[in-house]
Amino acid sequence: MTDDPTPALDEGALRALVPRVLAGLVRRGEDFDTAEDALQEALLEALRVWPEHPPRDPRAWLTTVATRRLVDVRRSESARHRREDATYAEPRAAATEAGDDTLFLLFCCCHRDLTPASQVALTLRAVGGLTTREIADAFYVPEATMAQRISRAKRALQGRALDQPGDLAVVLRVLYLVYTTGHAGRVDLAVEAIRLARQLTLATEEPEARGLLALMLLNHARLPARLDGEGRIVTLDRQDRSRWDTREIAEGVRVLQSALAVQRFGRYQVEAAISALHDDAASAAETDWPQILAWYDDLVALTDDPVQQDPAAVLGRAVAVGHVLGPAAGLRETDRVREVIGDRHRWHAVRGYLHELDGDLPAAATAYAEAARLATNVAERDHLVRQAARARTSTGSP
Incomplete structure (x- = not known):
């Protein structure tokens, strides 16, 4: 009888942990840039260790390893003696923190002191877990240019209190910018924006968050019909509606209805309602x-x-x-x-x-x-x- 093969590492699950662990480190008072560097080293170690020795609590494991790296940085810099034995030596798991930190990290990345381009890039890097090269490919810029943009954004956050880093309206705007950037490179930014919007709706009851998710879903459902066989744009009135994703439309309508039921309309809810009416028409003539x-x-x-x-x-x-x-x-x-x-x-x-x-x-x-x-x-x-x-x-x- 042979041993079971080593289970494949679920990189999708690993990527989903990144914003939670990073947010936990930042919430604890760590510098954004230094915390991300420490987490990146922890992720590299996870890729090496986990296939043969998967942890029982992946989030706690990443937090512990990243924390130890932060301690090493402090030691190497001969920083002042601090509470490392009491605070950092113990494997304090991010799992013990209440709630999902995705919203907190989105707020950090969408800080008002950052430019819109920097907000988008930092959101994709820190929350989306995309590599610098993937983000550069998506925006048709050299990797070095995008690396500089992200570095400037992180430097801009140094020394700033991140307990209340931004507001939801800015987060929604940034996510919509990510979505409307389009589809390029190795990462579909529209799909990534939808994924992040789903997480956001789990973290807030604000109807505009659901309105934005609904708008994305209802527009994205038409994607299969937007280009012809030669890659040319097909306008809405000429699209083959049988190619629209009916399940995505149905989900978008459900999300929109839950948002409209709050009776506090905003831009994204109204735009989603318009999109839903287009999606509901069996033909352009029936709009x-x-x-x-x-x-x-x-x-x-x-x-x-x-x-x-x-x-x-x-x-x-x-x-x-x-x-x-x-x-x-x-x-x-x-x-x-x-x-x-x-x-x-x-x-x-x-x-x-x-x-x-x-x-x-x-x-x-x-x-x-x-x-x-x-x-x-x-x-x-x-x-x-x-x-x-x-x-x-x-x-x-x-």
């Missing part, structure tokens, strides 16, 4: 545009200052107006908000769509071409070029 327009009215009303309006919200409302009140009304709406939007490619793209809806294909082709000229994303630019060419072909223009 409930009057209800969508009503939700867009609520979304725009959340911000009193026109200058602070989200361009996507006001342009989405213009499209809804075009479907409910007619393309001419939608075009007038784009004229009304142009000062708020500025000369953006999406403003011209919406104009092209509304002109096409109105049957004015020459004007549509012109607007699409201008949108393509201004677009910075290659996939979007190529899509808009094709839209302009299609409109010209339909009119018989060269």
Whole structure:
């Protein structure tokens, strides 16, 4: 009879422990950068030891090994004599700490003193457990550049009290930025953002957290139909809806309903409600545009200052107006908000769509071409070029 093979190390489970252990160290007063370095060494040791000698309490094991490394650092620096025998020699497990530390660590990474780019990078590094190379690949920057960005973020946190490092609104914004970054490199940032949003909803009862998770799920469900066989963008009205993930839609709707039941609406809940109406339509022709327009009215009303309006919200409302009140009304709406939007490619793209809806294909082709000229994303630019060419072909223009 042969011995059982050595069980494979579950790297996913190991990655899930990282934010909890790191948060425990930081909450205890350790410097963020030093604590992460110690934890990284503990993780390397875990990869070496665990396959043959798995611990009974992985979280306690990582905390103990990281803590010993922190003690070694203090000794090597000849720091002042401290409470190491009483505080650090004992294997105090993070498991004894109450609650899930994911929210705490997210707050640390989303500290107000950090730039949005640094908040996103540090969140992916510390909470998501991604390597610097994976984050660099996702953002199309050299690994050295991303390493510098993360190092600057950690230095910015040195000496700051992290007992109340940020607020939930900033955390939600950062997670949405992670999600909307898209899909690139070896890590799907949209999937990573959804995973982190799930953890966040377990740590807070705030309905906007559930609203954000619902929005991500309802949008992500359409991912399989967003590109054709050649990798080209397919607009929502032309997508094969049989390819949408119905289970993800159902989950998104359930999460959204639980958030809306609190009767404290916010941006993410309203955007999720709009997305749910699109997902609920069996075809583009069956879209409930009057209800969508009503939700867009609520979304725009959340911000009193026109200058602070989200361009996507006001342009989405213009499209809804075009479907409910007619393309001419939608075009007038784009004229009304142009000062708020500025000369953006999406403003011209919406104009092209509304002109096409109105049957004015020459004007549509012109607007699409201008949108393509201004677009910075290659996939979007190529899509808009094709839209302009299609409109010209339909009119018989060269």
